[in-house]
Amino acid sequence: xxxxxxxxxxxxxxxxxxxxxxxxxxxxxxxxxxxxxxxxxxxxxxxxxxxxxxxxxxxxxxxxxxxxxxxxxxxxxxxxxxxxxxxxxxxxxxxxxxxxxxxxx
Numbered sequence: 001x002x003x004x005x006x007x008x009x010x011x012x013x014x015x016x017x018x019x020x021x022x023x024x025x026x027x028x029x030x031x032x033x034x035x036x037x038x039x040x041x042x043x044x045x046x047x048x049x050x051x052x053x054x055x056x057x058x059x060x061x062x063x064x065x066x067x068x069x070x071x072x073x074x075x076x077x078x079x080x081x082x083x084x085x086x087x088x089x090x091x092x093x094x095x096x097x098x099x100x101x102x103x104x105x
């Protein structure tokens with residue numbers, strides 16, 4: 001299945017059930033892969049803030065990466081910190097993506 005098919009399928013699932021966490025996750029990842037960062041960010045915000053999926057490090061990591069692309073460094077840093085709290089292994093995987101010029105909170 002290609003990215004457009006995933007977006008179509010998950011959008012239909014979300015129309016039928018706006019609480020469908022898995023469909024929302026799949027669509028956010030597909031939108032991100034297509035470079036539709038603002039739309040992916042909306043889905044991630046819905047997942048984390050509205051549907052209360054607050055224990056998934058991958059969601060915070062993706063939202064942090066998207067926020068960096070959209071030049072929201074503070075938001076990106078907050079999300080990456082949360083992702084690393086949930087999954088400390090991410091610190092090693094991220095390597096040098098966040099350097100000393102990243103704003104401190």
